[in-house]
Amino acid sequence: ALPICDMGLFANMFGKGEKADLTAETLKPQRVKVLDVRSRREYQGGHIAGAKSMDVSSPDFAQAVKRLNAKTTYLVYCQSGSRSSRAAGAMRGAGLTVLDGGGMRKMQSNGWTIGP
Numbered sequence: 597a598l599p600i601c602d603m604g605l606f607a608n609m610f611g612k613g614e615k616a617d618l619t620a621e622t623l624k625p626q627r628v629k630v631l632d633v634r635s636r637r638e639y640q641g642g643h644i645a646g647a648k649s650m651d652v653s654s655p656d657f658a659q660a661v662k663r664l665n666a667k668t669t670y671l672v673y674c675q676s677g678s679r680s681s682r683a684a685g686a687m688r689g690a691g692l693t694v695l696d697g698g699g700m701r702k703m704q705s706n707g708w709t710i711g712p
Contacts, residue, residue, distance in 0.1 A: 618697055620707035623671060628695070630708070631672045633683040638675065644703055645711030647673075652683040661690045673697035673708075 617623075632643045633652040643649070650660055652674070664670065670692060674680040677698035684696040697703050704710070 616695055618671065618695060618702075618706045620709075623695075626669065628669045628671045630697075631670055631683070632674070633672050633679050634674045642710050644673065644700075644708045650683075652679045652686070657683075657686070661687055661692070664690075664692055666691055669693045669695065671695045671697045673700065673703045675699055677702065 630644055630647040631650045632639045632647040633650055634643075635651050635653065636649055639647075639649040639651075651657065654660075664687070670687060672680045672683045672687070672694060673696075674683070677696075680696050680698055684694045687694040697706070697708075
């Protein structure tokens with residue numbers, strides 16, 4: 597009998613088998629573009645230094661994705677990790693290279709700081 601769900605296979609199919617290095621120390625020198633996919637209001641309340649706002653819940657999100665440079669690597673984050681996962685999936689579907697940074701707390705634990 598086959599197992600109901602082989603999580604290893606599932607993880608590998610969706611590219612989550614290997615843990616990416618999401619630390620600021622590693623990614624900043626690579627000129628990764630950081631995108632905050634929370635609402636504009638949340639972004640204005642405090643965001644990762646240098647991040648640009650791109651609300652995944654906005655009706656304009658798909659159009660904004662189309663305008664992004666396919667040669668750039670993007671790191672997306674939100675408050676808890678749910679919206680960043682959704683944004684990363686949509687962006688990968690559009691052919692972009694995207695790292696899912698998860699939520700604000702995870703970003704900060706990886707050395708990313710709050711700032712302008």
